[in-house]
Amino acid sequence: MDMAVEAGVIKQHLIDPEICIRCNTCEATCPVNAITHDDNNYVVRADICNGCMACISPCPTGSIDNWRTMPVVRAYSIEEQFTWESLPAELSPEELEAAGVAADTGDEAGAAPTPVPTQAQAAAEPVEPVFNSAQYGATVPPWSAAHAYTNLFPPKSPTTATVVGNFNCTEAGFDSETHHIVLDFGVVPFPVLEGQSIGIIPPGVDAIGKRHHARQYSVASPRNGERPGYNNVSLTVKRVTEDHQGDPVRGVCSNYVCDLKVGDTVQVVGPFGASFLMPNHPKSHIVMICTGTGSAPMRAMTEWRRRLRKSGKFEGGKLMLFFGARTQQELPYFGPLQSLPKDFIDINLAFSRTPGQPKRYVQDLMRERAADLAALLKDGASHFYVCGLKSMEEGVVLALRDVAKEAGLDWDTVGAALKREGRLHLETY
Amino acid sequence: MSTINYSEKIPNNVNLGEDRTLQRALEGWQPNFINWWDDVGPEGSTNHEVYLRTAVSVDPQGWAQFGHVKMRDYRWGIFLNPGDANREIHFGDHKGEKAWQDVPGEHRANLRRIIVTQGDTEPASVEQQRHLGLTAPSMYDLRNLFQINVEEGRHLWAMVYLLHKHFGRDGREEAEALLQRTSGDENNPRILGAFNERTPDWLAFFMFTYFTDRDGKFQLSALAESAFDPLARTTKFMLTEEAHHMFVGESGVSRVLARTAQVMNELKTDDAQKVRAAGAIDLGTIQRYLNFHYSVTIDLFGADQSSNAAIFYSSGLKGRYEEGKRTDDHVLKGQTYKVLEVKDGQLVEKDVPMLNALNEVLRDDFIKDSVAGVGRWNKVLEKAGIPTRLVVPHKAFNRQIGALAGIKMSPEGRVVNEVEWAARKNEWLPSAEDFAFVASLMGRVVEPGKFAGWISPPVMGINRQPVDFEYVRFG
Ligand SMILES: Cc1cc2nc3c(=O)[nH]c(=O)nc-3n(C[C@H](O)[C@H](O)[C@H](O)COP(=O)(O)OP(=O)(O)OC[C@H]3O[C@@H](n4cnc5c(N)ncnc54)[C@H](O)[C@@H]3O)c2cc1C
Ligand code: SF4
Ligand code: SF4
Numbered sequence: 079m080d081m082a083v084e085a086g087v088i089k090q091h092l093i094d095p096e097i098c099i100r101c102n103t104c105e106a107t108c109p110v111n112a113i114t115h116d117d118n119n120y121v122v123r124a125d126i127c128n129g130c131m132a133c134i135s136p137c138p139t140g141s142i143d144n145w146r147t148m149p150v151v152r153a154y155s156i157e158e159q160f161t162w163e164s165l166p167a168e169l170s171p172e173e174l175e176a177a178g179v180a181a182d183t184g185d186e187a188g189a190a191p192t193p194v195p196t197q198a199q200a201a202a203e204p205v206e207p208v209f210n211s212a213q214y215g216a217t218v219p220p221w222s223a224a225h226a227y228t229n230l231f232p233p234k235s236p237t238t239a240t241v242v243g244n245f246n247c248t249e250a251g252f253d254s255e256t257h258h259i260v261l262d263f264g265v266v267p268f269p270v271l272e273g274q275s276i277g278i279i280p281p282g283v284d285a286i287g288k289r290h291h292a293r294q295y296s297v298a299s300p301r302n303g304e305r306p307g308y309n310n311v312s313l314t315v316k317r318v319t320e321d322h323q324g325d326p327v328r329g330v331c332s333n334y335v336c337d338l339k340v341g342d343t344v345q346v347v348g349p350f351g352a353s354f355l356m357p358n359h360p361k362s363h364i365v366m367i368c369t370g371t372g373s374a375p376m377r378a379m380t381e382w383r384r385r386l387r388k389s390g391k392f393e394g395g396k397l398m399l400f401f402g403a404r405t406q407q408e409l410p411y412f413g414p415l416q417s418l419p420k421d422f423i424d425i426n427l428a429f430s431r432t433p434g435q436p437k438r439y440v441q442d443l444m445r446e447r448a449a450d451l452a453a454l455l456k457d458g459a460s461h462f463y464v465c466g467l468k469s470m471e472e473g474v475v476l477a478l479r480d481v482a483k484e485a486g487l488d489w490d491t492v493g494a495a496l497k498r499e500g501r502l503h504l505e506t507y
Numbered sequence: 508m509s510t511i512n513y514s515e516k517i518p519n520n521v522n523l524g525e526d527r528t529l530q531r532a533l534e535g536w537q538p539n540f541i542n543w544w545d546d547v548g549p550e551g552s553t554n555h556e557v558y559l560r561t562a563v564s565v566d567p568q569g570w571a572q573f574g575h576v577k578m579r580d581y582r583w584g585i586f587l588n589p590g591d592a593n594r595e596i597h598f599g600d601h602k603g604e605k606a607w608q609d610v611p612g613e614h615r616a617n618l619r620r621i622i623v624t625q626g627d628t629e630p631a632s633v634e635q636q637r638h639l640g641l642t643a644p645s646m647y648d649l650r651n652l653f654q655i656n657v658e659e660g661r662h663l664w665a666m667v668y669l670l671h672k673h674f675g676r677d678g679r680e681e682a683e684a685l686l687q688r689t690s691g692d693e694n695n696p697r698i699l700g701a702f703n704e705r706t707p708d709w710l711a712f713f714m715f716t717y718f719t720d721r722d723g724k725f726q727l728s729a730l731a732e733s734a735f736d737p738l739a740r741t742t743k744f745m746l747t748e749e750a751h752h753m754f755v756g757e758s759g760v761s762r763v764l765a766r767t768a769q770v771m772n773e774l775k776t777d778d779a780q781k782v783r784a785a786g787a788i789d790l791g792t793i794q795r796y797l798n799f800h801y802s803v804t805i806d807l808f809g810a811d812q813s814s815n816a817a818i819f820y821s822s823g824l825k826g827r828y829e830e831g832k833r834t835d836d837h838v839l840k841g842q843t844y845k846v847l848e849v850k851d852g853q854l855v856e857k858d859v860p861m862l863n864a865l866n867e868v869l870r871d872d873f874i875k876d877s878v879a880g881v882g883r884w885n886k887v888l889e890k891a892g893i894p895t896r897l898v899v900p901h902k903a904f905n906r907q908i909g910a911l912a913g914i915k916m917s918p919e920g921r922v923v924n925e926v927e928w929a930a931r932k933n934e935w936l937p938s939a940e941d942f943a944f945v946a947s948l949m950g951r952v953v954e955p956g957k958f959a960g961w962i963s964p965p966v967m968g969i970n971r972q973p974v975d976f977e978y979v980r981f982g
Contacts, residue, residue, distance in 0.1 A: 096886070097966060099757045100879065101724075101750035106743075117879070135571040138751035139758070140967045163886070213971065218572060228566040229589040352569050498574075 087174070088322075089145045089468075090153050091122045091129065095162050097141035104133040104142050109277065109350060110291045111233065114156065121159035126291055128507055129468060135217065149174065150323065211475035214493045215504035216353060220461055222362065223355035223500075224301070227269050229348070233292055236279055236345040239263050241338045242310060247410045255317045256371060256410045257336045258298070261344065262310040268346070270297045270311055272378035273355045273463070273503070276348035280331040292347050293331035296374035296465065296505070300382035314374035314410055354463065354503045356382065360393035363460040365451070367440055367474050369402040372466025373410055375505070376401075379463070380423060387422065395459065397423040398450070402440040402470070404431040424450075440470060441477040451478070452485035455492055461501045468506040475504070518563040518584035521668070532671040536682055540664075543686045544579065547634045549656050550641060552578055554982030557653045558969065560751075562586060562661075565744055573970045575980060581657040583664045587740035596734040598830050598837035599823040606736040610673050614822055617815075618735055619674050621824060623681050624698055625726065625742075626666030627688065629659045631702035632719070634690035639712055642949035644959035648709070650969065650978035651755045655716065658748045665741045673737065700907065701803045708945045709962075710763060710788060714800035717756025718877060722807045724749050725828050725873045732826025757880055758965060761887050763788055765963040768891035777895070783944060786960040790888075790895050792945065795937040797897060798918055801877065802905035808870035810909040811846045817862035827865065828872045844868060847903055848910045852922050854903060866909075874902065905936065953979070 091112075093104070098120055105113040105120065112127035113120060134143050146168055148154070154166075219226070231237045243260030270276070277292030284290055295313045298304075304312040317336045318329025338344065356364060356379045364383075366376040376399060386392045403409035406429060415425060426447060428438040444451060454460040455478070464474050482489045496502035517523060523530065545553075556577055562570040565586050594606040610618055633656050643649035663685065670678035688695050696703045701719060706712050727749060730742040770787040771777060779789035809816065819825040820839065827833065835842075844864035845856045861868075878899050885896045901920030903911045915928040918935050933940075952959045956975025968974045 096883075097758075099750070099754050099883075100876075101753060103747050103750045106747065135573075135970065136747055138754040140969075140971065143971065228564070228569075232589055232591065235591045235593060350566070352564060352566050 088124065088148055088150055088153060089129070090124050090148045091127045092144045092146055092154065092159065092165060093120050093122060094141040094144050094165050095119050096164050097139050099139055099141075101138060103136050103138065107133045107136050109233070109294070109347075112291075116160050119160050119162060121156045123156055124153040128294065130294065130507070131212070147174065209472065209476060209479075211472045212504065214475055214497050214502055216497045216500040216502055218498075218500040219353045219355040220357035220362070220500045222357045222359040224271055224358055226271050226274060226349070226352045226355055228274075228350060228352050230268065231347050233277070233279075233347050236292075236347045237263070237266050237268065238343050239266075239268075239346045241340055241342045241344065243304075243312070244336075244338055244340060247314070248408055248412075254404070254408045255319075255336065256408075257315050257317065258410075259313045259315055259335055259338065260299075260304050260310055261313070261346065262308065263346075264309065266309075268309065268311070268349070269301075270349045271301050271355050272297065272382050273375045273505075274349045274351040276311065276313075276346055277350065278331055278335060279345040279347065280334040281345075284330075290330060294348075294350060294507075295335075296371070296378075297349070298374035298377045300378050300385060302385070306385065314371045314377065316371045351505075353500060354465075354505050357395075357459075357461050359395075359459075360391070361395050361459050363396040363398070363454055363457065365398045365400075365454060365460060365462045367400040367444070367462070367464045367470075369440065369466030369470050370408075371410065372464075372470075372506070373401060375463065375465050377411060380418070384418070384422065396454070398426075398447075398454070399423055400426045400428065400440045400443050400447075402428040402430065402438075402466070405429055406432070439473065441473040444474065444477040444481065448481045448484060451481045452487070455482050455485065455487060458495075458499070461503075462496065463503050463505075465505045471504055471506045475502075478502075516582060517664075518561075518582050519586065520565060521585055521587060521672075523585065526672075529668075529672055532679055533668075535679075536667060536671070539683070539686050540583075540660075540667075541579070543630065544633075544660065547630075547637055547689060548660075549578065549633070549653060550637050552640055552653065555653075556980040556982060558650055558972070558976070558978045559654055559657060560970070562744075562748070565589060570744075570747065571970075577982070578653055578657055581660070583657070583661045585664055585668045586744045587737060588743040590736060590740055594736060594739075596823045598732065598826050599734070599821045600838070601734055601823045602837055604734075606734050606739070608736055610735060614735075614824060615674070617819060617822070617824055618738070619670070619677065619681065621730070621819070622666050622669050622674075622738065623685070625730065626663055626670070626682075626685050627698045628702050628723070629663040629666065630685060631688075631690045631697040631699075632706075632715070633659050634697075635702065635704070635706040635715070636712060639706065639709065642709065642951055644709055644949075644952055644962045645957060645964070646953045646955050646978045647958075647965060647968065647974060647976075648759070648962075649953060651751075652712070653979070655720075655752050655755060658752070661748070662745050665745060669737060669741060699807060701807050704803060707942055708949050709759070710793070710796055710945050711800070713756045713759030713763065714796050715756065716752050717760060717880065718800045718804040719807070720749060720752040720756060721877060721880075722804050722873060724753060725808075725869055725876075728828045729825050729830075729869060732830040734823030757883070759962075760793070760884055762963040762965060763793065763961065764790075764884055764887045765891070766961055767793070768888055768893050769963070771893060772891060777893075786948065788945060788948070788961050790893075790897075792937065792941050794897055795935065795941060797881070798900045798904065799936050801899055803907075805870055805873065805902065806906060806908040808873065809866040811867045811870075812859055812863045812910070813866050814863060816865040817860070820862060820865050828869055839865075846910070849903075849914050849922060854916075854920060854922065870902075874899070900935075953981070 100120060109132055110126055112123050239261040242262045245258055246255055247258040248256045275294045275296045277294050279292045280290045295315055297311050298314045299312040303310050315332050315335045318332040321327040368376050406412060426443045428440050428443050430437045479489045482492050556575040558575050561572050561582055562584055563572055565588055596602055596604050596606055639652055667682045670682045688697050690697050691703045706715050727742040727746050731739050733739045767787045770782055770785045774781055779791050782789040839861045842861035843858040844861045846859050846864055846867050847854055881897055881899055900918035903916050904918050906912055915923050917923050948961045955977050958964050964974050968976050
């Protein structure tokens with residue numbers, strides 16, 4: 079599952095049957111059809127839900143916002159969920175351990191998983207409310223963002239695009255391969271903005287004979303196209319060859335996409351997303367924090383700013399990038415990034431698996447750059463974007479909070495303003 | 508008359524800013540709407556800033572934006588769910604043809620009537636609820652009431668948009684009339700009976716939002732199947748909002764039950780008078796309210812046999828609930844359905860042509876859905892160890908419309924004579940004394956986190972805010 083955070087473990091998305099009023103809103107909202115129901119309950123399919131959170135705020139009851147840490151092998155099936163009258167209790171750490179889930183297993187790309195306090199710790203320490211990074215994520219776009227079109231092609235009526243480019247943008251020969259794909263829409267209107275994503279429907283059917291659901295990919299090109307003036311978009315797709323537990327698996331859609339040839343056609347849905355959008359006004363600052371393919375929207379924003387700057391339409395809003403990967407070779411667009419001028423973008427790279435080097439994660443770099451980040455936090459023109467693996471989100475937002483606190487800022491005020499003003503955006507998967 | 512900035516003030520996805528004719532029509536209507544809101548909208552609320560959910564677009568990020576706003580400044584947007592250019596009519600005689608983007612002349616009168624009837628219910632419920640803000644059991648509940656009010660207002664806008672956009676001068680006149688009728692007005696009442704009943708207290712309000720807004724869900728679902736694509740897309744979006752209204756009813760009654768059960772357990776009694784004396788609502792009263800609201804609401808589905816229903820279906824105007832998920836031929840000719848009638852003092856079932864029984868089909872879908880929810884209420888009692896269970900009365904109980912109208916019947920479905928009805932009516936339906944008792948509990952509690960003694964706090968707040976959040980700022 080895309081939302082997995084540690085090897086062998088998923089955060090399973092569940093609906094509380096005691097609170098749910100069976101109104102069908104979530105089923106009608108979910109972009110990938112992960113939700114279904116019978117006469118008794120509404121349930122989420124663990125193998126389809128990607129944790130996109132689209133269903134959370136439309137649910138009128140709050141019953142949909144339940145997540146349980148589960149060993150993958152014991153994830154609740156929908157048949158099981160159909161019979162529930164109430165939510166089962168969280169598995170205890172002992173139960174998790176008995177199911178073979180080790181305490182510290184996650185070490186993906188450049189993001190360190192946030193440590194989960196054990197029960198013993200929690201009991202000994204004064205109880206502080208659990209830090210929930212998602213609560214700071216904005217649901218509104220920055221005030222100066224351009225208007226985004228969404229759902230022009232819903233899952234029931236996809237459109238077709240033609241592949242006009244496909245190349246490996248990580249160093250060849252490494253186990254983690256990421257492709258840069260360019261899709262052309264011909265004369266079909268498919269307007270996108272930096273930060274939006276599109277869905278691709280892989281051909282064929284799944285194990286139970288149902289058509290594959292669409293997978294989402296962030297757009298990596300700016301609004302006027304990968305090639306300016308053409309009706310095309312680019313994507314940054316990582317070939318999934320092992321699951322979150324490290325067991326070999328062939329990701330259905332990512333492999334399909336990485337193997338596409340120029341001239342092939344694909345079924346596309348979307349565009350999606352109306353809040354993870356870049357500010358347009360020329361003095362706005364953009365802080366971009368990402369891992370792996372989370373760089374796609376950052377590339378789109380950076381490239382749009384670069385084009386604006388070239389045409390003389392830009393007045394010096396700052397760009398700051400924190401980018402994490404396991405190694406330099408696995409970092410998508412490493413080469414092109416290096417050639418961007420230093421006075422244009424402030425780049426910080428974190429590698430967690432460089433032989434002979436200590437592990438460094440994006441949040442470590444953020445703490446090192448605390449002075450600059452604090453100045454940006456104080457400036458109402460600053461916007462923060464976080465994209466990549468789910469496991470990075472908590473650590474990154476915590477780092478922002480600590481930077482704010484050390485600078486004498488009241489995080490409750492700053493965090494709330496960032497959310498309200500559409501200046502902190504989280505997109506993790 | 509000031510002009511309206513359409514993209515700001517009226518968020519919409521129907522290109523309002525570019526349609527001059529429509530703009531002018533709405534510019535005429537909008538000030539009257541505001542006057543209507545000021546006159547018969549929520550009483551005494553003008554200066555409150557309420558933590559409202561506003562839709563600014565139809566995608567998941569845009570349609571649920573929360574913030575404190577004055578209700579008069581709420582942005583009553585106009586939204587249609589994203590369309591599908593290739594959508595086909597999937598039931599009735601036109602099955603397989605392309606869905607209509609404009610109103611076909613031969614269906615104009617019927618479509619207008621459907622839209623007007625739907626539109627009429629929206630302001631009516633605001634009128635019925637206008638005084639409830641003065642007796643809210645908590646700030647949380649007050650906020651929910653206001654949320655429902657503004658969204659009913661938005662649903663009115665949705666219907667008015669369709670009337671203005673697609674029905675020319677007739678449409679404008681009908682839209683005007685929507686603001687002239689008033690719930691319970693002797694001379695100019697609302698179209699449907701249930702919308703002229705009073706909503707005297709909060710228990711009635713919760714029952715209303717549970718049952719009557721659920722009627723809304725089923726009617727909107729049937730319209731969401733319509734061959735007239737703008738109507739289908741509008742109602743689809745309305746359904747997402749209707750869900751919150753049903754939630755207020757379902758959780759509201761649950762919370763009343765939870766509090767009653769708690770009092771019963773504390774006092775170790777099931778004596779209604781003792782429960783009342785302790786300031787909670789006894790289960791008998793709750794059951795009588797349920798009987799009343801249920802029976803009044805199932806009347807809303809109309810006569811059990813109706814040639815209009817057949818015409819609406821066959822011509823593609825109004826489908827069945829979840830039409831797309833059903834596996835029959837979607838034409839329904841030559842099929843039959845069972846309806847009830849009274850013969851020789853006995854209830855009997857008889858077969859009638861399915862097409863004529865479509866109101867009954869929708870009513871039965873509604874009944875199934877309502878009963879499931881009552882089962883969830885009973886779980887509250889079960890968990891508290893209280894043996895009493897709420898039950899839904901018989902379909903023929905207390906009906907005023909259709910073949911069963913006026914038949915005297917016990918809640919279990921036994922036909923009774925006038926004498927027995929008169930003697931036991933107060934066992935089955937709320938009496939003047941019940942209303943007076945419930946009214947006596949309706950004090951105003953609006954401190955954050957405080958709740959009136961007859962209702963439990965909710966399990967969680969709105970939009971993941973804490974229960975004691977300042978949902979309303981009093982100006
Ligand atoms: C808003 C959003 C934007 C996204 N943007 C991008 C993007 O720009 N580029 C991109 O490559 N992906 C992106 N994703 C993830 C993408 O949608 C797919 O989840 C991913 O490509 C895997 O799909 P698949 O069909 O290949 O694997 P599946 O067949 O769905 O899964 C196969 C197995 O691999 C596991 N798995 C899935 N993803 C990963 C992973 N990343 N690492 C390890 N194991 C995994 C699954 O749990 C499963 O066990 C985004 C997701 C979201 C929600
Ligand atoms: S989180 Fe996203 S994918 Fe999962 S059920 Fe909700 S809407 Fe569907
Ligand atoms: S939206 Fe919420 S309340 Fe409605 S069916 Fe889904 S989980 Fe239940």
